[in-house]
Amino acid sequence: MGNPVADILREVRSEELPSDADPSTRSLRRLCQVATRLVGAQGVAVNVVATDGAPQLVAASDGVERPLDGLQQITGDGPGSEAFGTSRPVLVPDLDELDPARWPGYVAAARANGIHAVFAIPLQVGAVRLGSLELYRSAAGGLSADELTNAFSLADAAVTLLLDEHFPVEGAVTGPPASLPYRAEIFHAQGMVMMQLGVSLHEAMLRLRAHAFVNDADLADVARQVVNHQLRLDRPDDEGGSYDGPVKREGGR
């Protein structure tokens, strides 16, 4: 079995885009284009939450009308916001069958834009919530098993791109995105660094990635050192000494 997320990231990098695309979100825009094929959607959008608040549209495929997402931002309701808020996928194969009270403002706007089915996948790493991936269809109908699997892989790929590019690490050159590793130590280290530095879990995750990048180390190795109390990110690294990020107050204990 191959690695679908790596395959998607490879395809994203080879996708052609018009030269006027915003460089900061070019990869995500490409991902949206690739996504339209992989899930059989007429439009795909990525919403990102910069700080706490409603997701904002940062990238979309051709065929996504910005006014629709503008409306979602104003009304605060819609599938993307709901997927983000509940940390669960939101699958609406037929907007006509939706309880009109669920997203009163959104449904009318979606219909006016010719959308009849919508699916939103949360972009998250445990409790770190980054945004949502939205898929729009012009005809009612559910995602097939393969399309749903692709949607989840696309969401993983979007998380990888977001972490590597949308939240750039100072001084870091974007390396080839790797698909997210699933290692318990990495999640343990995120929680520990959060308490050590007195920062949010989100920032702790970015700090760990930054440390691994700056020291050219494997993220899982860095995490293991943190968990084994061999490394604290708020102190100069005993071994390499090359991490000179901001020293914050000692949190925790």
Place this chain on the structure above:
Amino acid sequence: MTTFPVERLAGVFVEVADTLVADFDVVDFLHLITARAAELVPDSAVGLMLADHQGRLRFMGASTEATRLLELFQVQNDQGPCLDCYRTGVGVVNADLHDDDTPWPQFAPRAVEAGFRSVHAVPLKLRSEVIGALNVFGRQPTRLEPADAHIVQALADVATIGLMQERAIRRSEVLAEQLQTALNSRIVVEQAKGALAQMHGVSVDDAFDLLRSHARSTGTRLSDVARRVVTDPDGVRGLSRP
């Protein structure tokens, strides 16, 4: 006949069924299944893995959190009874880890090193689809009788039912959705374990017990406690030390 104590058996299934109330927590529920399975099989440790959308097995719960090291090892090396069971949908019963002809030459020595003699795995199956596997590691060379293996399979079936019941499953897409959500909930628990370990100066394994006892004593879902720990740590400073 099963060698498991019959009264205890009835108690386990009543307790498990009793947990399947509205708004139960899937991470806590699957932990309960592994803990009870480990009580029934003498001198054993039990782990449960679920497949993600890429068909990779991911750790979901264990009777003792330390078992996870072994589970993860299994996945990383692309071999082991859980993987075989997941791929074939057929249970692995009474596999001798000391067997020279073990089908898992990398996995078996590690399991032996961890103090285990035998291993069993049963699939989590929904209709024809295999969604994960339950793994039993025995510290003694005693064998599971066929009736015992059926009971372990029944516990795996209840685990599947629980996964499906957290939200009523009408379509296959909801199954995938449920699995994704359960796996993400497990990540939240791992993140909270790290935060609590740092907060209280305990191991991450002990941090899991802290989470669970706090969830129990406050009548809160385990996943909700975990999420609060990592989003508002100041709000749970009172989470008591062991």
